[in-house]
Amino acid sequence: MSDILFLRNARLLGTPVDLIARDGVIAAIGEHGTLDTPADATVHDAGGHILFxxxxxxxxxxxxxxxxxxxxxxxxxxxxxxxxxxxxxxxxxxxxxxxxxxxxxxxxxxxxxxxxxxxxxxxxxxxxxxxxxxxxxxxxxxxxxxxxxxxxxxxxxxxxxxxxxxxxxxxxxxxxxxxxxxxxxxxxxxxxxxxxxxxxxxxxxxxxxxxxxxxxxxxxxxxxxxxxxxxxxxxxxxxxxxxxxxxxxxxxxxxxxxxxxxxxxxxxxxxxxxxxxxxxxxxxxxxxxxxxxxxxxxxxxxxxxxxxxxxxxxxxxxxxxxxxxxxxxxxxxxxxxxxxxxxxxxxxxxxxxxxxxxxxxxGLPRNGFEPGDPADFFLFDPDEAWVVSRETMHSKSCNTPFLGHTLTGRVKAHWMGGRRIA
The missing domain is CATH 3.20.20.140 (Metal-dependent hydrolases)
Structure with a gap:
């Protein structure tokens, strides 16, 4: 696995951006199309999803x-x-x-x-x-x-x-x-x-x-x-x-x-x-x-x-x-x-x-999307509808009053230290 991630076409606070993570931290972030793809990078197209x-x-x-x-x-x-x-x-x-x-x-x-x-x-x-x-x-x-x-x-x-x-x-x-x-x-x-x-x-x-x-x-x-x-x-x-x-x-x-x-x-x-x-x-x-x-x-x-x-x-x-x-x-x-x-x-x-x-x-570490911050972030689709059920929950238990409800908005991918964890 490459230690470099190039995330392109994400949306950060309404602005389309590209992001480079290297060795576990944010190396660069800029408006979509302004960053060159690094050699040997793992490339992920965010498809315009929200970057949190x-x-x-x-x-x-x-x-x-x-x-x-x-x-x-x-x-x-x-x-x-x-x-x-x-x-x-x-x-x-x-x-x-x-x-x-x-x-x-x-x-x-x-x-x-x-x-x-x-x-x-x-x-x-x-x-x-x-x-x-x-x-x-x-x-x-x-x-x-x-x-x-x-x-x-x-x-x-x-x-x-x-x-x-x-x-x-x-x-x-x-x-x-x-x-x-x-x-x-x-x-x-x-x-x-x-x-x-x-x-x-x-x-x-x-x-x-x-x-x-x-x-x-x-x-x-x-x-x-x-x-x-x-x-x-x-x-x-x-x-x-x-x-x-x-x-x-x-x-x-x-x-x-x-x-x-x-x-x-x-x-x-x-x-x-x-x-x-x-x-x-x-x-x-x-x-x-x-x-x-x-x-x-x-x-x-x-x-x-x-x-x-x-x-x-x-x-x-x-x-x-x-x-x-x-x-x-x-x-x-x-x-x-x-x-x-x-x-x-x-x-x-x-x-x-x-x-x-x-x-x-x-006093915990956080990613503020500044160079040197931990490359911890996820992509969120604000429009995907999904039903809360035993099959869609990852917790061992599903005791929630929202069971069976349709929610809108879903996490699509999650990285920590530049490594994908979900």
Whole structure:
């Protein structure tokens, strides 16, 4: 295989371009027809498809070790590669929990064994031992082993003193804590959002104020300490308004949300569809509107999938018995491209939300299409329609409320370090 790739006739932010990648990095990029084809190059005609830098998903659950029947690192990275993601940050709620450097090394080594050329995996270490919120994890050892951030994701840290220490130690290590914002008492026993829909279908719900309470705590703590805190999977207007206030004040908080919070609302559970059961839950149409405005304005810094695969038998149960989670790596780019088609976002917004801001917040390498940048990019056909099905998904699990839906826009090819991975 040649170490030189010549990609011609791609479309970058509306401009037809050609690109040369050499020895794993961008060597040159210019308007279509202005670059000479290098000798011995592998030539790929992009056919006018959109050229995106490889996206970064800062919130996924790869399930390995311990829950390989739901997903394993190999299958999760297959979904990432074919879904346009060149880097994923995987959460610590494995079995055993990633609160030990040996687990961190296992995750990284397994990813390199199955996908040596990428996608890259950046483990997120547990903030507390066993994710129990009572004792800090050995954060220095986890960072040295390769953890890119820390989180108790899946469970909040109710003890504010404990959470403060985690934020401080993480900052000393050049890392950020990602917080799952949820009041565990208000959320106890809930299976969806509390509101008109939960009352109509007779299901116990959790109020949005439970999320907002912890968002407010984290904002005040970040302001007091002058240290960064990242807020996971924001789902409601109350939280958005608090984050907007914090950013005006200059508080060092950042926030993420997921495609499903901008596309679906809690009426998706009217027929007790367990594939739409997620935590935090789908909220009201008003919350959806607030989140849409927040990603457009930059109040929300980034998109994540919160890819949470489950086996079919786990979701084929009554709503109150089903686990939370949506499998998202396969569908995320098409779903968010739908927001571009609607006119809510632009192609540049997707680069900001899926690439530039995750790299900035977590200190990860990214391709900005400048000479010397990593040659990590994918081609996207904005017009290809496809049906979400077991056959079109690469994840081991297909628990998504979009199953059977026709989406428009599909990843056609993906390169990392100039090597084609999908």
């Amino acid at each position: 830098p490889s996206f970064i998903d800062a919130h996924v659950h790869l399930r390995e070790p311990g829950f390989e029947y739901k997903e394993d690192i190999a299958s999760g990275l297959a979904a990432a590669a074919h879904g346009g993601f060149g880097a994923v940050m995987c959460m610590a709620n494995t079995r055993p929990v990633n609160d030990d450097a040996a687990v961190t090394r296992h995750i990284i080594e397994t990813s390199l064994r199955h996908w040596p050329h990428g996608p890259r995996v950046y483990p997120v270490g547990a903030a507390t031992v066993g994710l129990k919120g009572t004792e800090l994890a050995p954060m220095a050892e986890l960072a040295a082993a390769g953890c890119a951030a820390f989180s108790n994701d899946g469970a909040p840290v109710p003890d504010t003193e404990m959470f403060r220490r985690a934020v401080e130690y993480a900052a000393d290590l050049g890392r950020v804590v990602i917080d799952h914002c949820e009041d565990p008492y208000l959320a106890k026993g809930a299976h969806m959002n509390e509101g008109a829909t939960s009352g109509r279908v007779g299901v116990k719900g959790q109020p949005d104020v439970g999320e907002a309470l912890h968002v407010a705590r984290d904002i005040l703590l970040a302001d007091y300490l002058g240290l960064p805190i990242h807020l996971a999977h924001i789902s409601c207007r109350r939280s958005v308004e608090l984050i907007a206030w914090a950013k005006v004040r200059g508080v060092p908080v950042t926030a993420e949300t997921c495609p499903h919070y901008l596309i679906l609302d809690d009426t998706a559970l009217e027929n007790y569809d367990t594939n739409a059961k997620v935590n935090p839950p789908l909220r009201t149409p008003d919350d959806v509107a607030a989140l849409r405005e927040a990603v457009k304005s930059g109040v929300i810094d980034m998109f994540v999938t919160d890819h949470a695969p489950h086996a079919a038998h786990e979701k084929e149960t009554p709503l109150d018995e089903a686990p939370n989670g949506i499998s998202g790596l396969d569908t995320a780019v098409a779903l968010t491209w739908g927001l571009v088609r609607e006119g809510l976002l632009t192609e540049g917004d997707l680069v900001r939300l899926w690439n530039r801001e995750p790299a900035r917040v977590f």
